[in-house]
Amino acid sequence: MQPQPRPRATRTRALLGAAATLALAAALAGCGSGGSSAGDAKAALGGHAGGASGSATPSAAQSSTQPPKPSRILMPTGPAADLRKARDTAAGPILMTTVTGAKSGVSGKVWVWLPPQYNDPKYAKHGFPVLTLYAGGQSAGYNTWTDNQLPIEEINAQMAAEGKAHPFIMIMPVQNLDSSEAKALECSDIPGQPKMGTWMSQDIPDFVRANFRTVKGRDGWAVMGASTGAFCSAKLALQHPDVFKAAVPIDGYWNPDSPLWKGHDQERLANSPDVLVGEGKADVRMLATAGGANAYETKLVKNWVAKAKAPLTVEYYEQPGGKHLTADFKKMIPTTLEWLTKNTAGPESDG
Known part of the structure; x- marks a missing residue:
């Protein structure tokens, strides 16, 4: 069985206030095909639980797939x-x-x-x-x-x-x-x-x-x-x-x-x-x-x-x-x- 592709996640950093940051995190957490979690929201914010500072530079994560496992029979x-x-x-x-x-x-x-x-x-x-x-x-x-x-x-x-x-x-x-x-x-x-x-x-x-x-x-x-x-x-x-x-x-x-x-x-x-x-x-x-x-x-x-x-x-x-x-x-x-x-x-x- 071929492995399924890993979910894609869009990571965005924006110069936003605390309230806007939380709203953006919630929205981004629901974008991936793998569902949402607190860890997804944290990853969407560049690893920070609170607000982030810096210029907005969105980028797409590289997708990858695992090679098929060798058959044992x-x-x-x-x-x-x-x-x-x-x-x-x-x-x-x-x-x-x-x-x-x-x-x-x-x-x-x-x-x-x-x-x-x-x-x-x-x-x-x-x-x-x-x-x-x-x-x-x-x-x-x-x-x-x-x-x-x-x-x-x-x-x-x-x-x-x-x-x-x-x-x-x-x-x-x-x-x-x-x-x-x-x-x-x-x-x-x-x-x-x-x-x-x-x-x-x-x-x-x-x-x-x-x-x-x-x-x-x-x-x-x-x-x-x-x-x-x-x-x-x-x-x-x-x-x-x-x-x-x-x-x-x-x-x-x-x-x-x-x-x-x-x-x-x-x-x-x-x-x-x-x-x-x-x-x-x-x-x-x-x-x-x-x-x-x-x-x-x-x-x-x-x-x-x-x-x-x-x-x-x-x-x-x-x-x-x-x-x-x-x-x-x-x-x-x-x-x-x-x-x-x-x-x-x-x-x-x-x-």
Whole structure:
């Protein structure tokens, strides 16, 4: 909404007696479009409550307008994707489409869940935060955040209804194009291979902005994943702090080890969270977790957290008795959603 012009006021100084001065002040106070007040009368007399002396030199005050406030949301830019229902949940349907990236050339499946608030008329002019979720394993043709193993959609809907979490748009892409671990792309642009890193960091956000109302800027964008997905979420956030504000790597590892890196060690290190965490280049907030029942994992994660350099901040959380199992990742969902809510922007509107 454009701001209304400020009221114009005519200021006059005249050599008048006290009675004439008060009459003139009353008349001038009623001239502005903003109504009259004692302050208006005082301003009309050059700041004096009583009479004024000097020659009559009327002048018009300069009008000015405030520039429009920057929008806090982005409306969908299009073109609209062909989103089809993949399955129903107690918190609404999970949709699926195939995204072919204009920047990467990669084509892969992406699942989407919209919180109930997204289609609520009360939120029709709101942009929503975005949480991209990465799975464990190869995640070629599937994403475990879309099924009952990790029912984050139902948990988020319940927590948002209770005011404990933001209602997030959830984006769940595949991470590989082949189920063989020998062809793991590690969410990276490995030389000579499909540009999966570009697809994830640029094409997927472009797809989201094209189709959904989102929070403007990076403050409403986060990534989270478990195991292999933890590697991806940490790496992508560290490489692209202009896109992502926060990340939650759950029980992760930090060194790229795909056979496809052979002969490309320099590029491998440039995509290593173990290197990126200590470079001090990413203004990103992270929560790194480890299962308390796994001594090797807790040591691995703690050592990685200790390498973090500002402006990066990494908090450590150890799940009591936690193991490297999907069942324990599920138990982590409320904790991670609470943390993400504290470290990202919620739904925004310009109203």
